[in-house]
Amino acid sequence: MIQKFLYLEWKAFFRSASFATNLALKILMGFVAVYFILIFLAVGVGAFYILKKMNLDPIVTVNQFMIYYVLMDLIIRLLLQKIPVMNIRPMLIFPIKKSTIVHFSLGKTVLSFFNLVHAFFLIPFCVVLIIEGYDVLSVVLWYTAIFSLLFINNFLNILLSNKDNLFAIFLAIAAVLGGLHYYGLFNITEITAPFFNAIFNTYWAFAIPVLALIALYYVTFQYFKKNLYLDAGLSNKHDVAKTEELTWLNQFGTIGTFLKNDIKLIKRNKRSKTTVGLSVMFLFYGFLFFTNSIEAYNNPVMHIFAGIFVSGGFLITFGQFVPSWDSAYYQLMMTQNIPYKGYLSSKWWLMVIATIVTTTIASFYLYFGIHVYLTIVVGAIYNIGVNSHLVLLGGAYTKTPIDLSSGKGAFGDKKAFNVKTMLISIPQLGLPVLLYWFGSKFGNPNIGLALVAGVGIIGFAFKEKAFSVIEKIYKSEKYATIAAYKQKG
Amino acid sequence: MIQVNNLSKTYNGTTVLKIDNLEIKKGESFGLVGNNGAGKTTFFSLLLDLIQPSTGNIVNNDIQVNTSENWKPFTASFLDESFLIGYLTPEEYFYFIGDLRGQNKADVDALLATHEEFFNGEILKNKKYLRDLSKGNQKKVGIIATLIGNPEVIILDEPFANLDPTTQFRLKKIIKDLADNPEVTVLVSSHDLLHTVEVSDRIVALHKGEVVKDIQTSEETLKELELFFAV
Numbered sequence: 001m002i003q004k005f006l007y008l009e010w011k012a013f014f015r016s017a018s019f020a021t022n023l024a025l026k027i028l029m030g031f032v033a034v035y036f037i038l039i040f041l042a043v044g045v046g047a048f049y050i051l052k053k054m055n056l057d058p059i060v061t062v063n064q065f066m067i068y069y070v071l072m073d074l075i076i077r078l079l080l081q082k083i084p085v086m087n088i089r090p091m092l093i094f095p096i097k098k099s100t101i102v103h104f105s106l107g108k109t110v111l112s113f114f115n116l117v118h119a120f121f122l123i124p125f126c127v128v129l130i131i132e133g134y135d136v137l138s139v140v141l142w143y144t145a146i147f148s149l150l151f152i153n154n155f156l157n158i159l160l161s162n163k164d165n166l167f168a169i170f171l172a173i174a175a176v177l178g179g180l181h182y183y184g185l186f187n188i189t190e191i192t193a194p195f196f197n198a199i200f201n202t203y204w205a206f207a208i209p210v211l212a213l214i215a216l217y218y219v220t221f222q223y224f225k226k227n228l229y230l231d232a233g234l235s236n237k238h239d240v241a242k243t244e245e246l247t248w249l250n251q252f253g254t255i256g257t258f259l260k261n262d263i264k265l266i267k268r269n270k271r272s273k274t275t276v277g278l279s280v281m282f283l284f285y286g287f288l289f290f291t292n293s294i295e296a297y298n299n300p301v302m303h304i305f306a307g308i309f310v311s312g313g314f315l316i317t318f319g320q321f322v323p324s325w326d327s328a329y330y331q332l333m334m335t336q337n338i339p340y341k342g343y344l345s346s347k348w349w350l351m352v353i354a355t356i357v358t359t360t361i362a363s364f365y366l367y368f369g370i371h372v373y374l375t376i377v378v379g380a381i382y383n384i385g386v387n388s389h390l391v392l393l394g395g396a397y398t399k400t401p402i403d404l405s406s407g408k409g410a411f412g413d414k415k416a417f418n419v420k421t422m423l424i425s426i427p428q429l430g431l432p433v434l435l436y437w438f439g440s441k442f443g444n445p446n447i448g449l450a451l452v453a454g455v456g457i458i459g460f461a462f463k464e465k466a467f468s469v470i471e472k473i474y475k476s477e478k479y480a481t482i483a484a485y486k487q488k489g
Numbered sequence: 490m491i492q493v494n495n496l497s498k499t500y501n502g503t504t505v506l507k508i509d510n511l512e513i514k515k516g517e518s519f520g521l522v523g524n525n526g527a528g529k530t531t532f533f534s535l536l537l538d539l540i541q542p543s544t545g546n547i548v549n550n551d552i553q554v555n556t557s558e559n560w561k562p563f564t565a566s567f568l569d570e571s572f573l574i575g576y577l578t579p580e581e582y583f584y585f586i587g588d589l590r591g592q593n594k595a596d597v598d599a600l601l602a603t604h605e606e607f608f609n610g611e612i613l614k615n616k617k618y619l620r621d622l623s624k625g626n627q628k629k630v631g632i633i634a635t636l637i638g639n640p641e642v643i644i645l646d647e648p649f650a651n652l653d654p655t656t657q658f659r660l661k662k663i664i665k666d667l668a669d670n671p672e673v674t675v676l677v678s679s680h681d682l683l684h685t686v687e688v689s690d691r692i693v694a695l696h697k698g699e700v701v702k703d704i705q706t707s708e709e710t711l712k713e714l715e716l717f718f719a720v
Contacts, residue, residue, distance in 0.1 A: 238617065238618075238621045239618060239621070240616050241578045241615075241616050241617050241618045241621075242578075242616070243578045243580045243581055244581070245581075245584075245594075254588075257585065257588040257589065260585070261574070261577075261585060264576060264577060264581065265576060268576040268618065269576055328571065328574075328575060329571055329572060329573060329574045329575075330571075331537075331539055331568065331571050331572060332571070332572040332573070332574070334537075334538070334539060335537045335538075335539070335561065335564070335566050335572075336561065336586070336589045336590075337558075337561040337562045337589055337590065338561075338589060404575070404576065405620075479539075479540060479541050482539055482540070483540075486571075
């Protein structure tokens with residue numbers, strides 16, 4: 001039976017829409033994958049020696065911070081790892097034992113990327129430990145215990161899926177613990193480190209997570225088996241809908257009509273909510289630059305780069321998929337009496353409002369000095385003036401239908417990749433960096449900022465022109481776009 | 490009202506639709522029947538400029554649909570669920586369409602009130618998004634949405650499919666009422682010969698993309714059609 005299941009999985013994998021891309025892209029993605037694997041390997045191997053160089057005991061340090069590692073893993077899973085329950089539906093009516101179905105679907109999650117990725121860090125780290133003369137049995141038991149903890153996360157995520165906002169709660173817990181730790185008020189690692197150390201130093205403590213994992217698997221198994229009904233565990237969750245009129249937007253005419261729709265779109269769909277979450281993360285991206293924690297980022301030219309990202313998170317993540325957000329009902333839009341201009345304006349206003357809000361929130365960067373915040377404000381001006389048009393222009397060529405109900409794909413869609421969009425995205429980041437470099441080289445950093453802001457304002461002045469160009473592209477691409485949106489991934 | 494000239498649509502060398510000449514008069518109630526793949530949806534998609542014709546064109550009220558967009562204000566259509574916005578409630582959807590067709594909330598509410606019976610209490614104020622409604626209820630929403638803003642041309646693809654018997658009965662009445670209005674041209678496609686004969690005063694049968702029958706509905710029409718399709 002398992003054989004038949006594996007056969008289906010194989011087909012599902014190789015016939016999925018993401019595999020239907022062209023060869024060049026596959027090769028490129030292969031390189032990217034290899035690159036990330038190498039980085040993880042390097043971190044795994046290097047961690048030991050780096051910690052040693054810092055006069056820290058590697059295993060003790062890793063054990064100390066392991067609680068954060070495990071917590072972050074759970075948070076990322078809650079946010080991203082999806083539980084494949086839907087494929088189970090057709091199996092229910094066939095002569096297959098329910099327990100087989102459940103064992104298989106649970107077993108399948110074990111092979112998920114979210115589990116495998118840890119091996120790239122943990123295995124090299126353990127190999128180095130053994131090479132460096134640590135007790136082999138201890139290392140193996142430690143490895144088993146840590147992996148059990150990660151698998152506990154895996155099954156916790158399955159049990160906790162379908163519960164909204166848990167991700168935010170866990171993130172808050174992690175943030176609070178981290179904050180208390182940083183300010184020396186309360187150190188969670190003092191409580192947990194002895195446990196992780198015990199796993200390494202004794203031959204019995206590893207059994208705790210292993211037994212916990214077995215127990216949790218049993219609970220998950222029973223829970224799933226009991227809920228293997230269309231109206232229980234396999235049901236689609238229906239939200240309680242509330243009609244919202246948002247009448248205050250009526251004063252904006254056609255733009256208001258579309259804005260109303262866009263606000264509902266963002267509020268009520270998983271994919272768009274993930275995108276908003278992602279753009280919030282962009283807001284904190286600047287810390288990497290302005291805290292000078294990463295050497296390569298520690299130069300003023302890179303700072304303008306950060307300015308663009310911090311203020312433009314939403315603009316970049318949302319804007320690049322206009323009009324794909326409306327892909328599910330694009331045929332309706334094309335048969336209605338819709339002025340493209342009103343449609344585009346509403347998306348543009350949405351991005352502008354989001355950019356202004358983000359820039360206001362980003363005022364906490366004032367902590368790093370007025371110049372840093374000024375960089376962000378200039379980034380915002382450039383985003384509003386130039387990038388807002390560029391993402392809409394790029395979007396006109398993006399023909400990837402969006403599945404609003406799935407959070408996946410928010411981190412860049414493989415199919416959304418095409419040469420035109422790539423070319424259009426170069427000036428989004430390249431031009432301001434170049435302008436700033438030019439200004440600061442031949443004058444001072446403030447002239448650099450002024451140059452970037454100036455180009456932003458010029459771009460803003462050409463808004464009407466830009467819109468009419470984009471409108472033309474929309475019209476000429478209409479049939480191809482409709483055809484593309486009809487193909488569901 | 491609608492004039493088809495030398496229209497054809499070809500995919501990779503296969504002609505899926507070929508209509509040399511077809512005129513649909515203003516106020517006519519036009520029924521399109523045919524088997525799967527006969528070209529019904531292709532014809533409607535061409536009429537709505539959702540796909541490009543390989544040759545020829547369609548003129549809707551003196552406006553050639555693939556060169557101008559001015560047919561949109563007076564044409565309403567519902568082809569399938571992809572015409573619905575899943576994350577809206579039915580009310581929000583109706584108001585959205587109303588906004589696009591220049592109807593205020595009161596206009597839309599008045600129209601909805603007249604179709605309360607058709608909704609059968611399952612649509613309005615039900616705390617459900619469109620994506621969570623059953624297929625039949627989704628269809629009800631789509632059909633009524635086409636009536637917003639008094640369009641002159643109404644296009645419905647397979648409106649009877651997925652509807653329960655009572656609703657089919659009520660839908661027939663709605664279409665007949667529309668057909669009685671000399672200002673409104675209704676185009677309906679269906680697999681169901683009986684329904685189509687009941688609501689249309691003219692029936693065109695498509696077979697492999699070509700018009701094979703074009704009859705003014707009479708007593709004998711159903712028999713004639715049944716004979717043709719019973720192979």
